Amino acid sequence: xxxxxxxxxxxxxxxxxxxxxxxxxxxxxxxxxxxxxxxxxxxxxxxxxxxxxxxxxxxxxxxxxxxxxxxxxxxxxxxxxxxxxxxxxxxxxxxxxxxxxxxxxxxxxxxxxxxxxxxxxxxxxxxxxxxxxxxxxxxxxxxxxxxxxxxxxxxxxxxxxxxxxxxxxxxxxxxxxxxxxxxxxxxxxxxxxxxxxxxxxxxxxxxxxxxxxxxxxxxxxxxxxxxxxxxxxxxxxxxxxxxxxxxxxxxxxxxxxxxxxxxxxxxxxxxxxxxxxxxxxxxxxxxxxxxxxxxxxxxxxxxxxxxxxxxxxxxxxxxxxx
Amino acid sequence: xxxxxxxxxxxxxxxxxxxxxxxxxxxxxxxxxxxxxxxxxxxxxxxxxxxxxxxxxxxxxxxxxxxxxxxxxxxxxxxxxxxxxxxxxxxxxxxxxxxxxxxxxxxxxxxxxxxxxxxxxxxxxxxxxxxxxxxxxxxxxxxxxxxxxxxxxxxxxxxxxxxxxxxxxxxxxxxxxxxxxxxxxxxxxxxxxxxxxxxxxxxxxxxxxxxxxxxxxxxxxxxxxxxxxxxxxxxxxxxxxxxxxxxxxxxxxxxxxxxxxxxxxxxxxxxxxxxxxxxxxxxxxxxxxxxxxxxxxxxxxxxxxxxxxxxxxxxxxxxxxx
DNA sequence: AATGTTTACGTTAACGGTAAGGTTAAAGGT
DNA sequence: ACCTTTAACCTTACCGTTAACGTAAACATT
Numbered sequence: 001x002x003x004x005x006x007x008x009x010x011x012x013x014x015x016x017x018x019x020x021x022x023x024x025x026x027x028x029x030x031x032x033x034x035x036x037x038x039x040x041x042x043x044x045x046x047x048x049x050x051x052x053x054x055x056x057x058x059x060x061x062x063x064x065x066x067x068x069x070x071x072x073x074x075x076x077x078x079x080x081x082x083x084x085x086x087x088x089x090x091x092x093x094x095x096x097x098x099x100x101x102x103x104x105x106x107x108x109x110x111x112x113x114x115x116x117x118x119x120x121x122x123x124x125x126x127x128x129x130x131x132x133x134x135x136x137x138x139x140x141x142x143x144x145x146x147x148x149x150x151x152x153x154x155x156x157x158x159x160x161x162x163x164x165x166x167x168x169x170x171x172x173x174x175x176x177x178x179x180x181x182x183x184x185x186x187x188x189x190x191x192x193x194x195x196x197x198x199x200x201x202x203x204x205x206x207x208x209x210x211x212x213x214x215x216x217x218x219x220x221x222x223x224x225x226x227x228x229x230x231x232x233x234x235x236x237x238x239x240x241x242x243x244x245x246x247x248x249x250x251x252x253x254x255x256x257x258x259x260x261x262x263x264x265x266x267x268x269x270x271x272x273x274x275x276x277x278x279x280x281x282x283x284x285x286x287x288x289x290x291x292x293x294x295x296x297x298x299x300x301x302x303x304x305x306x307x308x309x310x311x312x313x314x315x316x317x318x319x320x321x322x
Numbered sequence: 323x324x325x326x327x328x329x330x331x332x333x334x335x336x337x338x339x340x341x342x343x344x345x346x347x348x349x350x351x352x353x354x355x356x357x358x359x360x361x362x363x364x365x366x367x368x369x370x371x372x373x374x375x376x377x378x379x380x381x382x383x384x385x386x387x388x389x390x391x392x393x394x395x396x397x398x399x400x401x402x403x404x405x406x407x408x409x410x411x412x413x414x415x416x417x418x419x420x421x422x423x424x425x426x427x428x429x430x431x432x433x434x435x436x437x438x439x440x441x442x443x444x445x446x447x448x449x450x451x452x453x454x455x456x457x458x459x460x461x462x463x464x465x466x467x468x469x470x471x472x473x474x475x476x477x478x479x480x481x482x483x484x485x486x487x488x489x490x491x492x493x494x495x496x497x498x499x500x501x502x503x504x505x506x507x508x509x510x511x512x513x514x515x516x517x518x519x520x521x522x523x524x525x526x527x528x529x530x531x532x533x534x535x536x537x538x539x540x541x542x543x544x545x546x547x548x549x550x551x552x553x554x555x556x557x558x559x560x561x562x563x564x565x566x567x568x569x570x571x572x573x574x575x576x577x578x579x580x581x582x583x584x585x586x587x588x589x590x591x592x593x594x595x596x597x598x599x600x601x602x603x604x605x606x607x608x609x610x611x612x613x614x615x616x617x618x619x620x621x622x623x624x625x626x627x628x629x630x631x632x633x634x635x636x637x638x639x640x641x642x643x644x
Numbered sequence: 645a646a647t648g649t650t651t652a653c654g655t656t657a658a659c660g661g662t663a664a665g666g667t668t669a670a671a672g673g674t
Numbered sequence: 675a676c677c678t679t680t681a682a683c684c685t686t687a688c689c690g691t692t693a694a695c696g697t698a699a700a701c702a703t704t
């Protein structure tokens with residue numbers, strides 16, 4: 001690769017490297033004329049400062065890391081996309097890593113981030129374990145937990161009220177006359193799952209539903225859609241509505257319906273979670289998470305080192321499937 | 323952040339930094355016993371080598387960059403996801419940047435990559451301009467153009483035959499009796515667009531269609547779906563099939579159909595391009611691009627510095643919408 | 645005229661790692 | 675017993691940048 005260094009600029013301008021460095025970092029103690037001249041040379045030669053050398057000196061790298069569990073899940077790819085927008089405006093590079101069940105654990109993903117010396121780190125924690133987050137905190141990493149709330153920890157966090165999210169769905173489905181809902185949830189050890197479940201049950205009862213009629217299933221989330229399961233299950237019709245842990249699973253349900261000739265919204269009610277872009281395309285009723293605002297808040301918190309916990313509220317988006 | 327350095331390991335082991343370095347890089351001239359001991363200490367202390375210092379010395383950073391135009395487009399997020407899988411196995415970190423029309427151009431994205439001293443760079447070029455790619459080549463960057471074929475350039479490339487892709491759709495739609503197809507394409511200056519168009523026209527005629535009946539529209543790609551356009555257009559029914567530049571646009575068409583009560587596959591034929599995950603969910607007939615194989619090939623080419631151009635063949639996936 | 649003050653630089657050392665070359669003690673050869 | 679070889683280290687210098695400190699000249703102050 002091309003190697004234009006500070007030295008080259010300094011030689012060209014007839015000054016020391018330090019003076020160039022000062023110009024580049026907008027520091028004082030430089031004659032305005034010299035400054036202007038150096039800037040012109042930098043421009044002309046197309047000099048790009050070496051981020052590695054900077055990082056080595058302990059200066060900011062302007063890199064922000066995100067750890068997500070599956071970039072192919074639209075919720076996360078939208079998250080990354082939004083973050084890139086926001087970060088871009090602030091001159092930050094985004095480094096993405098997904099934990100991707102196969103080999104990599106969240107821990108190795110985090111190591112990767114440290115390796116690349118990110119200034120900030122946003123983690124959408126997959127699990128319920130917090131050891132690695134505790135470690136991060138001890139080591140002084142400027143990170144934030146996104147989407148998951150750890151009651152007893154003092155990490156900075158930005159998340160949505162999952163209990164409330166479940167509840168508005170429970171209220172709604174009971175309200176439109178569902179008697180036997182099926183909940184297709186994800187990992188039962190995640191607080192997100194538990195909150196959405198218990199919220200749903202509470203809401204369903206509150207609006208006159210019979211909680212004991214609720215059927216609960218825990219399936220793998222992500223790209224493993226619940227399609228296969230549903231195909232067999234849908235035939236028996238032991239339920240009249242489905243509430244899915246996320247839109248991806250709901251899309252699996254929609255797909256199964258289509259194959260079986262069951263019309264969502266009419267024959268069966270289906271509700272997802274996340275309000276992903278495709279939910280709109282598909283007419284999927286879902287729970288919207290204000291991801292853009294949450295990310296703006298997250299970036300604000302993290303770059304200004306505000307150690308706060310901020311909860312957002314979800315919102316029911318009613319479309320055609322329920 | 324925690325700062326365990328080579329020096330710390332060296333002190334602990336009672337050897338010089340260089341010896342530790344040799345162990346870490348699997349180089350010779352170290353006593354097996356010493357090597358074992360050092361490895362144990364490294365493990366125990368959880369030492370992570372500083373990638374910046376390495377990069378500064380001109381060593382490999384093990385970072386691979388990808389430049390895509392919109393991570394929210396499932397084609398690209400799947401691309402990134404696959405790449406992370408492949409790269410992960412090889413111990414590479416992936417740095418993502420999207421060019422994201424708003425501010426950032428492809429050029430700044432590329433600069434970002436240089437800034438972060440990636441060893442390799444995969445670019446899915448948005449435009450038809452090649453100056454920045456030429457520059458990259460001159461500067462000796464190890465990059466590869468993904469998905470776009472530049473006939474007269476000698477960049478390494480991996481792409482699919484877009485002409486063929488358009489042609490199989492043209493053949494197919496004429497074959498199932500479409501008389502008046504509508505093509506909804508993207509940027510008319512991209513070779514991808516042109517090839518898919520001309521391929522379609524050729525295929526349509528080849529299978530007995532009347533090419534002059536084809537209606538052609540160029541709309542913005544990406545998240546700006548063609549929904550609004552279609553809603554008004556679909557009412558008049560001046561066409562009996564739609565071939566979209568990509569699945570995202572086809573999903574917009576599907577959505578418009580759903581809102582207007584038009585049944586895809588029955589009332590109108592719809593074909594997309596890319597065979598994104600959601601195409602399967604939606605039953606969308608589309609053209610499949612062997613993205614996984616292409617990426618494996620890309621990574622192989624780029625890390626082994628093979629300067630080749632490799633073309634892949636697309637495949638028609640027939641589902642319910644056509 | 646001698647002494648502070650300010651401005652605009654330059655010098656040095658360090659960040660953490662590695663390539664290149666030097667050093668030492670033991671082993672081997674004659 | 676002396677020389678050569680080799681294994682297994684160590685030392686030095688440098689990658690590009692910047693913090694901290696140093697300094698010379700210009701100007702102001704008494």
